[in-house]
Structures are given as C-alpha cells and as structure tokens.
C-alpha cells in the first residue's frame with residue numbers, strides 16, 4: 443500500500459493496567475506481562491488518559507479527516523481512533539485494514555421484531571469474517587511490543603482464525619488449541635491456511651482455557667484470549683466507528699450476542715469513554731443475548747446473586763457463543779448495568795428463525811449473531827424496547843463461517859438437543875419456519891417457470 447498520509451498531531455496517550463476488583467484496585471505498568479491481577483486474580487482493564495489538549499470537537503475532526511487518508515493506519519477502522527488506544531506513536535502496528543464494517547438498514551428484520559426500523563452493524567465483514575479482528579490487531583501489536591515469539595489462544599473458532607491471520611502478518615508463531623470436533627470447518631480451514639499450529643484437544647473450551655493459562659507462564663508465549671485487556675482496547679473502537687457512521691447520533695439500544703462477553707465489555711468501555719470525552723452526551727442501553735443452553739450470564743442477571751455460576755456442559759448450535767464460563771462477565775455486567783440494559787436468552791428455534799429473517803434483508807450472518815434479532819423481538823414484545831426506538835443489532839460473524847447450519851435449516855434437517863426433556867441427549871428437530879429449500883425441476887422453460895411460481899407461493903405462506 444502507498445502511504446501518502448501526512449503525519450498528524452499525535453498525542454501519545456498515558457496508560458496503565460488496573461485491576462477491576464474495587465477492593466484491590468492495584469495498578470501496573472502498561473507493558474507488564476500480565477493477564478490477571480497478581481494480587482487477587484481479578485481481571486485487568488487498560489486505563490487510557492486522553493491528552494487534555496484535545497477537545498471532543500478536535501477529536502471528531504481528526505477522525506473525520508482520516509476517512510479520506512490513504513495512510514494504512516488511518517484506513518484501519520481501529521487505528522483511525524488511536525488517540526483512544528494505549529499505544530505509542532511508533533508502535534509496530536499489525537493491521538489488515540480491520541473495522542470499516544457496514545451499517546445496514548434491515549426492514550424485513552425490523553418488521554419481524556415489530557420495530558419501525560432496525561440497523562445492523564455487521565462485524566462479520568471484517569478481514570477474517572468476524573468481530574475478533576478489531577481486537578486482534580491491538581493484541582498482536584502488543585505481543586510484538588512485549589517481544590513474544592509465539593501467540594496462543596483457546597478458541598471455538600473465530601478467535602483462532604483471526605489470531606492466525608494477524609500472527610501471519612506479524613511473522614509470529616501461532617498456536618491454536620481447540621476442543622476436538624467442536625469447530626466449524628470454515629474456521630478450521632482459515633487457521634490452517636494462515637499457517638497456525640492447530641492442536642486439537644480432548645475436552646471442552648473451558649478445559650482448553652485452563653491449559654493455556656499454564657502455558658502463558660512461559661515468557662516467549664503471549665496469551666490472546668478474551669481475558670487479554672489489549673483485545674478489549676481494539677474492540678472498543680467499534681463503538682466509535684458506529685457513532686461516527688451515525689454522525690454521532692446515539693442509538694437508544696445496542697444489542698449484542700453474549701459468549702465470552704469480551705465484546706459486550708469492549709462496547710461498553712467504548713461508549714463510556716466517548717461519554718467521558720464529551721463526544722456523546724448519553725450512553726445507549728447495552729443489552730446482551732445468549733443462547734438458552736449456554737446462558738450463565740442471563741442466569742446471573744435474573745438472579746439475586748453477584749457471582750456468575752458457570753454451566754458445565756453448554757449446549758447450542760451457535761458454536762461461537764457455546765461458552766459455559768465466560769471470562770469477562772464482570773466487565774460485561776458493569777457495562778450492562780451502567781447503561782440500563784438487559785441480559786436475556788433465546789431458544790435454538792428463535793435463533794434459527796431470526797437468522798433466516800436477517801438473510802431476507804440480504805445480510806448473511808452466523809447463528810450466534812442472530813441471537814440479537816431474536817432477543818430484540820422479545821424485548822419489543824415485553825415492552826422494554828418501544829416500536830419507534832432507534833435500535834442497533836451487532837452481528838458478529840459472517841454467514842460463510844457456518845454453512846452447514848444454514849443448509850440444514852433450509853432443508854429442515856437442523857437438529858438440536860432438547861434440554862427440556864429428561865434425557866439431555868435426546869435430539870429435537872428445529873422447524874424450518876422460514877426455510878427456503880432447493881427444488882429439483884426438469885430442464886424445460888415450463889418447469890422452471892412453474893418452479894418459480896411455487897417458490898413465490900411458499901414464501902408468501904411463510
């Protein structure tokens with residue numbers, strides 16, 4: 443890429459790592475190689491102090507001017523907002539032009555939810571097809587700063603694919619630990635092509651997480667799971683890009699899928715920082731939607747407890763959010779509560795139908811993303827969201843991440859476990875309420891026209 447952008451005024455932000463546990467509140471150097479607080483095991487936040495020389499008007503002007511720049515850092519939808527990031531001006535930035543994802547008006551989905559309008563922010567349009575790229579660009583940059591030789595993650599797939607790509611760009615070795623048989627083919631294919639060492643483990647995602655915490659004690663290895671606070675830093679810029687695309691008009695509700703909860707934590711941090719800077723004057727309500735069989739966060743939200751109870755055997759076909767012990771629940775809870783949002787869960791049938799509806803807006807997403815539209819439909823029905831409110835659903839992954847799911851749904855061959863039944867293993871077939879199966883026809887004009895007529899009829903009935 444030709445870099446013609448003129449160097450702009452860069453105010454290097456002062457930053458440090460802080461324990462989020464209020465009773466501890468320990469502070470650490472920005473470049474201390476830590477994953478959790480060494481005193482209390484609490485999660486760490488990166489605290490960035492924005493230069494007081496930059497007021498909100500100036501920041502907006504800088505970010506707007508960068509939309510026309512040809513400089514590769516300005517063209518990244520993450521590094522464009524580098525005044526908010528904890529990196530020096532000479533940081534060895536690893537970028538694939540992440541971010542820059544579209545906002546779509548989605549009238550079919552809006553009608554399905556009983557809303558006047560609905561906007562989809564499609565993070566699946568990132569370089570590796572998921573929202574993870576916005577956090578990986580900053581985490582892998584931090585790995586270079588710390589002098590790591592190997593980056594490692596345990597992942598259900600999207601994190602792995604993203605880390606593998608950014609590691610390849612940074613010329614770092616990438617180790618991916620995945621639960622055997624639990625990832626979609628597309629995500630595995632990506633990691634293999636990007637040259638990562640893919641190590642399949644017996645056991646589930648949470649067990650893989652435990653092993654890599656041990657590995658992270660090695661100084662040449664840098665751990666890049668969603669516990670990594672530098673990923674949250676990159677991902678928080680999605681809030682800024684979303685607002686910039688809306689001319690800084692704050693939506694009433696922003697709804698995201700909930701798995702490991704790094705994404706909700708990051709969005710919450712992004713909106714909060716924008717408010718503190720005076721760039722927006724209120725927070726959108728941030729709501730999180732989980733799949734019924736993997737909903738420990740929704741369980742926490744509905745209970746009187748302050749502590750998340752992990753789910754030992756999470757079950758959902760939305761593999762990207764099939765997580766029983768989400769690491770970032772405290773940060774996510776803070777973000778939801780501060781903004782006045784909700785946490786809820788939806789059934790496998792609701793997810794599958796919502797996904798097909800999103801498709802009818804011409805927008806393809808992976809199953810986990812469709813929890814948003816399913817959740818919004820419920821929140822409208824229960825009166826939490828009013829029909830004329832301004833709502834944004836964040837889609838997190840691309841439809842091509844899981845084509846088996848889509849094909850099975852449309853052919854009415856999508857099976858799930860029936861958790862309501864006594865035997866947890868009993869399978870249940872999901873109804874193809876909005877299915878669109880292929881049809882076999884003779885190769886004559888009459889047969890094709892008849893096939894089209896029938897297709898139209900079937901669609902009208904649905």
Ligand SMILES: [Zn+2]
Pocket residue numbers: 461462463466467468479480481482483484
């Ligand atoms: Zn602590």
